[in-house]
Amino acid sequence: MRFALRSTGNPRSQSSAPIPFHCLLLWRLYFLAAIFALEAVLVLGPLHIEPGFHLGVSPVAIVAFAVFLGLGHPWLKAQRERIPFGFIFFGGYLACVAAEICIHAVMALHGAGGGFSNAAVFATTAIFFFKVPLLALACVPLRLWIRMIRATSPLWFYACAAGVVSWSLLHPSWSLWTASSAGFGRVFQTATFASVQALLRLVRPDAVANAAAFSVESPRYLMEIAPSCSGMEGFGLILAFTSIWLWYSRKECRFPHVLLLIPCGLGLIWILNVVRLCALFLIGDAGNPEVADVGFHSRFGWIAFTAVALAFSMTTQRLSWVRKARSPVLSAPDGAPGGSSETAMVVREKLSQQQGESPAIRAYLIPFLAILAATFVSRAASGYFDRFYPLRFIAAAIALWYFWPELKKLNWRFGWIAPAAGAAVFLVWIAPAWWAHQQAASRLGADLAALSPAARWAWIGFRVAAAVVTVPIAEELAFRGYLARRFVSRDFDAVLFPSLTALSIGLSSVVFGLMHMQNMEDWQHLLVGTLAGLAYVLVLRSRGRMGDAVVAHAVSNLLLAAWVLGTGDWAQW
């Protein structure tokens, strides 16, 4: 399927003057999508607004937009015109969002209990139809929308058709989750239950299975397999990942051969889910129901998804049967059939040098990834209390020690501004709790008190050491050393810290804030995490030394540790 994309003939597109990427058409469309995604997260999260109209429109809009961007990517990327940002339209959009929030606040205050009255539904729907065009016009002027639709025609039709297909699939796909006897979810639930029952019979033949209630029981533990626990989440996540990955690597993959890997991935995630449920039962039956229900239940799901996703991506890169053969030009650069293999190797070597990430990424990212991986493992093996927290410190310390020969080349010196910024971040971090004179509820203090004194102080020692040493180094390398500079250039290690842009500073700080959210409604940590990220990156930018950012981060964490241990405000940990 090829689209005859017509040239726009725009004289300004011929200009050779460098244009900031955020003024280009493709990036404006990405920005449009990001704003809507952020709004959706806020609507469903901290603002506590009923999704209402968003819920019905979202799948259609997401699919239509993704198809338009995906199929029209070559044309959109080729547009080099500088696009002005419509601040007036953006102001109108923000006013619409504010009006929407006000309507919901008024409804909540006047006895509607947060629900919708007919007037509120009408008003918010009307606002929705106002704000979408306003944001669209703020990002891209009307004349460019018209030109884009004309130039990419009939792409708009395919995108809309894809959206309608998604709409028609909305309710059938929801029915997959229903537990009614007629629902597809029941078929999935039955198959998963039968598999778990068969597998458990091998190791616990005395476990009692109740097919009517989809439960497996022993004297010490009862496990019920709900429809949502029967592997549908894994199917959804793997389908999303594989489709995005195949799109990303479409030029390297051989179609339709590579599509056969999809059912393999789905089958693998389903088998791992059966293994997860069996292990869950065995952990609970062994006398650790809290570990089974709280830690293992969801963490192992993510571990399994990550493992399958990595296996899928590695297979698409390594298995020659699903990889696209090199083009004749590349395999025989001298033009002769089966030309000089030596020259072809040189061409491939040059290509592999141009593509992919900078080799320096390993030293910057692996310590942080080690912490994340250790967190999943330690939390999967714990209940409410993360008794294996020292694993995070050890994993990060090993990674940092391994990459230290590369990392020691960075400038680790620091000045007085670093501890001052760290202290300021600490004050901002604890300000909400200090202002409210109220400590959030936390089980950590009671869980620590239940340990022996030696175990308690060992745990606290590792917690403080991680907060002050390994976490600041690993997070600063990942967020400031890599991510902030990666937003500027693919060769991030060639970007000097003082040349970080406002966009890279802002985006990396928001990602840092997102990483500190503890749940969907935790807007407080999102906000203070973002502010902390901004402070650290600004210190780094002003001095140009990694040491300043790390020391600022370490001082914040050290003061926070002192606050927690001094006041018993365990929720801050």
Added chain:
Amino acid sequence: MTKNLLKYSFVILSLALSSCTAAYGMAFKRLPEVDPSLAISGLTLLAGTLAVLRVRRKK
């Protein structure tokens, strides 16, 4: 033509199914794995690992 149609149809179907699933999960909050804080950590781990695996060879 057939291959491309198959390829695009698959991508559209997958996006439709996964967006429906995500919309369901976000609306009803029944899914522990779709909990945003866990999802952010999991996706960061996956994206970071994929980025490290796609490192180019040294010149």
